[in-house]
Structures are given as structure tokens and as C-alpha cells.
Amino acid sequence: MAAISRLDVLRLRNLSEVHIAPAESINILFGDNGSGKTSLLEAIHLLGLGRSFRSQKLEPLIQDGLEDCVVFGELQDGVSIGLSKTRKQGGHVLKLLGERQRSWVDAARHLPVQILNSESFSLLEGSPKVRRRFLDWGVFHVEHEFVNNWRKAAKCIAHRNLLLKERSLDRKQLQAWDVELVRLARQLDESRRSYFTLFHPLFQETLRKLIELPNLTISYSRGWDDSKSLEEVFSESLARDIKYGVTQNGPHRADLIVRVGRLGAEEVLSRGQQKLLVSAMKVAQGHLLSQVNGVRGVYLVDDLPSELDFANRRRVCELLVGLECQVFLTCVDQAELENCWSSALLPRKFHVEHGKISQ
Numbered sequence: 001m002a003a004i005s006r007l008d009v010l011r012l013r014n015l016s017e018v019h020i021a022p023a024e025s026i027n028i029l030f031g032d033n034g035s036g037k038t039s040l041l042e043a044i045h046l047l048g049l050g051r052s053f054r055s056q057k058l059e060p061l062i063q064d065g066l067e068d069c070v071v072f073g074e075l076q077d078g079v080s081i082g083l084s085k086t087r088k089q090g091g092h093v094l095k096l097l098g099e100r101q102r103s104w105v106d107a108a109r110h111l112p113v114q115i116l117n118s119e120s121f122s123l124l125e126g127s128p129k130v131r132r133r134f135l136d137w138g139v140f141h142v143e144h145e146f147v148n149n150w151r152k153a154a155k156c157i158a159h160r161n162l163l164l165k166e167r168s169l170d171r172k173q174l175q176a177w178d179v180e181l182v183r184l185a186r187q188l189d190e191s192r193r194s195y196f197t198l199f200h201p202l203f204q205e206t207l208r209k210l211i212e213l214p215n216l217t218i219s220y221s222r223g224w225d226d227s228k229s230l231e232e233v234f235s236e237s238l239a240r241d242i243k244y245g246v247t248q249n250g251p252h253r254a255d256l257i258v259r260v261g262r263l264g265a266e267e268v269l270s271r272g273q274q275k276l277l278v279s280a281m282k283v284a285q286g287h288l289l290s291q292v293n294g295v296r297g298v299y300l301v302d303d304l305p306s307e308l309d310f311a312n313r314r315r316v317c318e319l320l321v322g323l324e325c326q327v328f329l330t331c332v333d334q335a336e337l338e339n340c341w342s343s344a345l346l347p348r349k350f351h352v353e354h355g356k357i358s359q
């Protein structure tokens with residue numbers, strides 16, 4: 001269980017000093033616009049993924065006029081994760097159980113975080129990178145070798161691209177990188193494919209609970225022609241690769257293709273339908289994670305009520321409860337999420353007011 005039992009946030013956006021003890025199931029944060037609800041979700045996201053979902057930059061995260069921000073979380077299983085960021089160059093310290101970490105990998109495994117917000121639509125309408133990140137989040141959590149293979153492949157691709165850009169191509173070197181890249185690509189493809197095979201039925205089952213979309217299909221695309229080996233593809237596309245100075249095919253081009261009939265889902269579905277579809281994708285990942293690893297993630301749901309009518313709001317809430325995960329939901333008016341829960345469940349409510357949070 002990855003539930004956060006204690007959370008401290010200092011000097012992050014308008015949250016000067018917040019100490020809360022969240023419930024292990026449903027937590028609702030309500031408060032006026034600009035009160036600090038999304039900032040709290042951002043703090044949890046930072047702990048689990050090392051980055052914000054709002055901004056790539058560090059500057060806006062730290063409270064105006066101050067030098068650093070700190071987020072500290074204690075998990076139910078006794079694990080603690082602490083993070084501080086300062087404005088000074090490279091000023092970033094991550095600690096897991098008090099020990100300084102050089103990479104995010106171990107902390108991320110303890111705290112799998114999923115976010116559902118207005119940017120989640122980019123899962124349908126955004127570039128393949130967004131869907132690849134979604135898919136790889138899942139593969140990362142169920143297969144431990146994946147991240148190393150992915151890093152090695154990224155290095156090969158970077159070297160290959162440098163060679164492609166040189167005035168005279170060093171074919172021998174290129175071939176050496178290709179051999180390694182082909183080997184790694186095969187492994188990455190296998191990992192992603194096996195993950196997708198597990199994900200697909202869970203996704204369909206989850207989606208059915210939310211909405212009837214009989215013509216909806218989702219498929220995995222590995223990043224190069226299915227009927228050819230990557231060696232063949234590399235040799236066929238060499239002239240184009242040289243022209244653009246970039247490797248056009250490979251595991252870095254993998255994607256998930258979501259369609260309704262022959263059209264892209266984002267072209268056909270309404271905003272509300274898209275929100276339900278994206279929710280089903282993210283919830284299905286949570287089910288898979290707990291089935292395979294016995295780990296339950298933490299779900300951050302920013303502004304669930306927008307775009308959803310009451311019946312659908314309730315359906316999504318039921319799904320979230322069914323996950324048996326820790327969930328943080330935000331809304332402006334707490335009435336928006338009232339009656340969305342069975343009577344046996346009492347969400348823990350937090351009132352957010354000018355950067356102060358009270359239970």
C-alpha cells in the first residue's frame with residue numbers, strides 16, 4: 001500500500017506551511033479558486049515523479065520571494081520520501097528513508113502516482129510522447145529491468161543521431177550502435193507488448209462500467225513497421241534518417257492508437273466522453289498495478305466535476321473507490337462531490353483557504 005499517512009508541504013506556491021494526515025482512501029480538498037488545491041496535488045506529484053504536472057520550470061514552484069520549497073511524505077508502510085528544491089543551480093535533494101538518492105527510480109517505485117486533470121485530455125489529442133509516457137509508467141512499475149533498457153536505448157539513439165548529423169557518415173560506428181539498439185528495441189517492445197496484453201482486457205472492463213463505446217479500439221504500435229525487422233527498417237530509411245539527422249523509427253516512436261471506428265477518439269468524442277475514456281485508461285493501470293505487484297497507487301484527481309454530469313461523476317467515484325487506492329480529489333464547492341459515495345464511505349474533507357488547509 002502506497003498511501004500517504006502524513007504530508008508536509010513548505011513554501012510551495014501559496015502553501016507556506018501545510019501539515020495534513022490524509023485518509024488511506026478518499027480525500028476531498030475543497031476551496032475557492034486560487035486557494036491552493038492544485039498546488040497540494042502538485043506537491044504529491046513531485047514526491048512520486050520528481051516533476052510537476054504544471055510546469056517544467058522550478059521557478060514558479062517555489063513561493064515568491066523565498067529560496068526553497070520542501071515536500072515530505074510518510075507512507076503507511078513506514079517509508080518516507082523527502083524532497084527539497086532551491087533556486088540555486090542544481091539545488092535539488094531527494095531522500096528516501098533519510099538516504100540521499102541519485103535517481104528517482106526507487107522513490108517512484110514506492111509511490112506510484114497517477115493524475116487525472118484537464119491536461120489528461122492530451123492522452124488522446126496530444127503527441128505520441130504523452131501516450132508513450134502513460135504506457136511506460138505502467139511498464140516501469142511492473143517490470144524492473146525496463147527503465148535500464150530504456151536508458152540504454154535512449155543513449156544509443158542519441159549517439160546514432162549525432163552520427164547521422166556528421167558530414168561524412170561513419171558507417172562502421174553506425175552499425176555498432178544499430179546492433180545494440182536493435183537488441184534493446186526488441187526487449188522494450190516485448191515489455192511493452194506484454195504489459196499491453198494485460199492492460200487491454202482490464203481497460204475494456206473498466207470502460208464498460210463508465211460508458212458504452214462499442215466502436216472504440218485501442219492498440220499498441222511498437223514504433224516501426226510491424227512486418228519488418230528493425231534492421232531492415234534502419235537500412236531502408238537510412239537516406240531519410242541522414243536527411244533529417246534523426247532516427248525516424250524505433251522504440252522511441254512507440255504509441256497507443258485510440259480510435260472510434262476509423263477516426264481518432266479525440267475527433268469524435270465529446271469532452272465528457274473523453275474524460276470518461278481517459279479515466280478508464282488511468283484506472284485500468286491502477287488495477288493492473290495492484291494485480292501484478294500488489295501495489296496500490298495514489299490517484300490525484302483535479303476538478304473531477306468539470307465536464308461530467310452527476311451520474312458520470314458518481315460512476316468515476318465508484319471506480320476510484322473500487323481501486324482501493326488513496327485518492328485526492330479537488331473541487332470548489334464540496335456539494336459537487338456530495339452523494340457520489342456509498343453511505344458506508346466517509347471521505348476525509350479538507351478545506352483549503354488562502355494556502356492554509358484544515359481538516
Ligand SMILES: Nc1ncnc2c1ncn2[C@@H]1O[C@H](COP(=O)(O)OP(=O)(O)OP(=O)(O)O)[C@@H](O)[C@H]1O
Binds near residue numbers: 013034040059060
Ligand atoms: N510561486 C508562487 N508563489 C506564491 N504564490 C503562487 C506561486 N505560484 C502560484 N501561486 C498562487 O497560488 C495560488 C494557488 O493556486 P492553485 O492553482 O493551487 O489554486 P486552486 O485552489 O487549485 O484554484 P482553482 O480552483 O482555480 O483551480 C494561486 O493564487 C496562485 O496565484
Ligand SMILES: [Mg+2]
Binds near residue numbers: 037302
Ligand atoms: Mg486548481
